[in-house]
Amino acid sequence: MTIQNMIKRIQNIMRQDAGVDGDAQRIAQLVWMLFLKVYDSKEEFWEFAEDDYESIIPEECRWRNWAIDHKDGEALTGDDLSDFVDTVLFPTLKELEIDELTEKRKAIVKYVFEDANNYMKSGTLLRQVINVLNEVDFTENDERHAFNDIYEKILKDLQSAGSAGEFYTPRPLTEFIVEMVDPQVGETIADYASGTGGFLTSALEHMEDQIKTPEDQDTVQRNLIGVEKKPLPYLLAITNMILHDIDEPNILHDNSLTKNVRDFNDDEKADVIIMNPPYGGTEEKSIQINFPTALQSSETADLFMAMILYRLKKDGRVGIVLPNSFLFGDDRAKLAIKEKLLEEFNLHTIVRMPEGVFSPYTSIETNLLFFDKTGPTKEVWYFEHPLPEGYARYSKTRPLKKQEFDIAKQWWHDREENEHAWKVSIEEIKKRNYNLNIKNPNAEDGEVNQKSALEIIKELQTSQEEVFGIMEALEDELK
Known part of the structure; x- marks a missing residue:
């Protein structure tokens, strides 16, 4: 699966959700989920390398414990997933206790969630987005570096x-x-x-x-x-x-x-x-x-x-x-x-x-x-x-x-x-x-200071291409 296809699939799912309004909210929604998934991948490495590593995130809020669908019919979805994200996950991560002695790699969880929001209203659609994200394994080196392409793609969409x-x-x-x-x-x-x-x-x-x-x-x-x-x-x-x-x-x-x-x-x-x-x-x-x-x-x-x-x-x-x-x-x-x-x-x-x-x-x-x-x-x-x-x-x-x-x-x-x-x-x-x-x-x-007729024609063609691109984007939005 290419990064472009993954992002397009996620955006198409989000467009069906009544709570997400426009590209900015779609990106904000995607980013907090990406962060939690990436952070969970890093915690796997820290746990392997450090015998005494303890996560700052409570067990029920760790990505591995609520976001993975093991295909056993037990995965959170629908209203249960929405309720968990809105009433447990976000309040817990926003209110994590940190002080000057808290390791920075742990404190950043609270920092990044201070201004984050869950915009999606449908727990069913949210489950679909999470499942697409779980197709990427950020513990693999190639996939980790593919994150550059992910954020470049979603930023270009603004x-x-x-x-x-x-x-x-x-x-x-x-x-x-x-x-x-x-x-x-x-x-x-x-x-x-x-x-x-x-x-x-x-x-x-x-x-x-x-x-x-x-x-x-x-x-x-x-x-x-x-x-x-x-x-x-x-x-x-x-x-x-x-x-x-x-x-x-x-x-x-x-x-x-x-x-x-x-x-x-x-x-x-x-x-x-x-x-x-x-x-x-x-x-x-x-x-x-x-x-x-x-x-x-x-x-x-x-x-x-x-x-x-x-x-x-x-x-x-x-x-x-x-x-x-x-x-x-x-x-x-x-x-x-x-x-x-x-x-x-x-x-x-x-x-x-x-x-x-x-x-x-x-x-x-x-x-x-x-x-x-x-x-x-x-x-x-x-x-x-x-x-x-x-x-x-x-x-x-x-x-x-x-x-x-x-x-x-x-x-x-x-x-x-x-x-x-x-x-x-x-x-x-x-x-x-x-x-x-x-x-x-x-x-x-x-x-x-001067442009040839050919240059002017090429500029007009380029402008026309951009207009067509904007029209296609609007058409996708309306769909």
Whole structure:
């Protein structure tokens, strides 16, 4: 059974339930069940490895004791299953007793259920969903790593970025940023808007060959840090980290912007910061006052950018995704943030991404900024990511692929100007009043500002494909 088929089967079952309203609730419903199943699989391993292991979950609430259908006619279903989930399972897990001595791997059960809900009204349909989930064995290594495909699939099914601009970051993009920043075992690696943990799991996979001993594994587990404000992606991130053998994930359910940036000590700073902060969101005055007056902004992405300037260690490295508006923005806060960035950090590379990378969530054009804390910027290298031949833009049906970064990787360590790459001195940037939105001077005439008739036709075809895709999704929803 493929992951796509599994998710489609589950979604089709949930669509029949009167209590589940829309994609967001379907995903939230699926995620708490996935967490309990995954956690039960990890507990099987902990029980095998540790003679004295005791679960924090009461026996009747462990997945193995209520969710497995042994085909003997005794499995909970119908009203009995609904009553158990609503009156026993959820109240028990929400009210688990923990304190400062509780192991983190146990305490996370309470954390992830604090904001979880059971939306399904039909116990019969709920049993059907559980039975489909039980077809996946997360104790098997291949199945565990297939969880990446599960959460990517269900997140892609969310057609809207939401009011605060959160959206799924394509895995090829997270892998490219991580490879270029090159995190090492022993370094503190952080994502302060970690979402479902995509950057952190990419960092884990990047360091896989570096991890030689149990001590290395412990070091990585201790030094991998995430912070996520929203409950659903937080739950997904916790589940994802557990499946990557991070038994005690350092993922905080919090807002990274709530602490005064002047108060960060060395222990709260990171060697490597990799992230894609939300765009378009607005922050209240109570958040803005955590920043120096010149850097105060209502724009969420600006504040995240300012915050990481205070949380990067000496010689530390950053790879971050930002919208075009940060590059050309000339309001007071953006100018102050860019001035601080260029005077105190080395902004060595900006990779300019084409339109559609984050389709279908947003058409905003984005950039990958790479900088380190090794001294002021002297020059900025730009690299314009080329679209594959025949593409007018990326889209839902024509997404970004990993191999399309090969040309940038080949250029990265032996930099020369070419049709994709150019450099700009800090003096030129200052003359432009810190406007970093600099077009490719090496592009063929007209390539930047003009489009051929063929390109326009291809764009129209792509838009038509997206419209058809949306119509099909609506048709499935109505069915």
